[in-house]
Amino acid sequence: MTSLPNLPIEGIPSGRPSGETRWQSLIGTDRSDRIYRRILTGFALALPSLIVILFAVLFVESLPALKKFGPSFLVTSTWDPVAEVYGAAPMIFGTLASSFLALLIAVPLALSVAILLTEFAPRWLRQPVAFLVELLAAIPSVVYGLWGIFVLIPFLRSYVVPPLKAVFGWMPFFKGVFYGNSLLAGGIILAIMIVPYIAAVSREVLLAVPTSQREAALAMGATRWEAVRSAVLPYGRAGLIGAVILGLGRALGETMAVTMVIGNRHDIGLSLFQPAYTMAAAIANEFSEATTNMYLSALFEVGLILFVLTVVVNAVARILIWRVAKGAAVGSKAL
């Protein structure tokens, strides 16, 4: 995701006066070079075309549902396979709500870890902690789901929800009965799952901030925290946004762990205690037993919406990064 700044390498002049013509004379003359180039082009084109094919298949398969339900598919809440009436609004809501809840929890956590590991922690502690955080990413999501059911939810029920209700019970977000499987549990599981991604990339970004930035701030009389806040973080902001978006992308598509704790209910509600549903979970749950064509097509349309949503999120992220990266921020090129 990140690259070191392109420093000129000693001994090689940055312009290429006489070398250029020599290189050009070599390029494209040899037959094996041309073949090699064609093979590479083929491989390189295969990936974008895969995306196009993916989109085309999703679109074609969801045509029956698109024709029957039209735009109402996006805003209605009934999901009734018996009556063949489908609306995906609760799933779209649930996907976005759980992912943003996850970001809300994960971003401060992951940034803290990254800042600690690059700026404050003693050297001997950095590698082991970084390794352990990244190890979180290696745990299969079904294990997170099981852990969620048997550890997280009972913990939330006994120790987290009662005080939350006592203090914030007047807010619509904390109203209603907590059954365990809920948007809150889904969001927390997702947060834990995306922390290692955001932390690892943020750490790389912060490591790439030149020491001179820190030294300059410290020389101005800044404390270490002030140096981080005023010099290091702004310098790496594009890369940090990229890290967050990477986490968001993962949260949007996560299936197994979420479906095990979110309650899988086609419902929209403000309360974090309510069960909800996500698009990825619904597809995984219902696809294998979708017996009618319209049912199958509705699930394909859910897939299409998820696909478009992730593309839009990534596009917005890219624009955001370009915006903030107008300075020569670290990592902007790689992102």
Next chain:
Amino acid sequence: MNRTTSLALAALLGVVVPAAAQFQITGAGATFPNIIYQNWMLTYNQTHPDVKLNYQSIGSGGGIRQFSDGTVDFGGTDAPMSDSAIAAIGGNVLHIPTVLGAVVAAYNLPGVAQPVRFAPDVLADIFLGKLTKWNDARLTSINPGVTLPNQDIIVVHRSDGSGTTFVWTDYLAKVSPEWSQKVGKGTSVNWPVGLGGRGNEGVSATVRQTPGAIGYTELGYAMINKMSFGVIRNQAGNWITPSLESVTAAAAGAMKDMGESTDFRVSITNSPGPQAYPAASFTWLLVHKTYPDSAKSRALVQFIWWSLTDGQAKAPELGYAPLPKEMRPWLEARLKSITSGGRPVWKGPSAE
């Protein structure tokens, strides 16, 4: 290349010239009977090494699709094919029941040791979200001597499409007109209330972790996991504890209504048998009425007949209820009707 070298080459490549014809028979479908199907196939292959059977448990919906597309030789399903799906493949399908399963109302009531009794209308209203407290008078009146807590009832259902859901909703639809009208029956339905758990394990985990929860799971699954499950009043008015015997009794009790010429696409929920557990169901194999390859289809039918007779003995230990023995003549007649090139592929067990 002469004969010797080619033989040597064949040996070198590990190619074994088969002594008799080899049959590769593939099937796909329901996950519920997967354990016993795999067991049958393994056992059958030991005595019939020339028949290689393979079953992929991809779900009933996928099984029906692959069977209809002709990518597998037979299918497996927990919910019978609809009339329109049968018409779409020109009616070229037979439903052969193999074993029985049952769905139980599993609940989590700490401190309640006796099994809780459920009347059909009570069960329907719980899942409709109309009966919301464990100490509701309608529950306490049918549970004398059981102290039911003043606790919310939390409904847990399957979030994935499932034959278990089909059996459960089919039963509720039969005993409750309101359920039939508002929700209906299907492998997934629009649940009026409740939390969704993925798979039997998801439902049972949620039930276990949530005091006051009630869900439904396969009988075999609930037994293995030692969950508490409810006693249900059947059509004859008896309180029936779910067990393999009461499930087999449900099929036996439903035979009168089915009749000898049945296509077996019958629901046996709410069976009239006096000892019948009401939320029971067949699981079916889907086979074609006509096959192009006579020898291969004979091998398949022979395997199915073996499963329906000798294979049944395996069922109880694996958590499935065997078919009632009285059903065998009907099954034999149906298997005999399978043809290839206009001739029956199998002439019955006596002809072998």
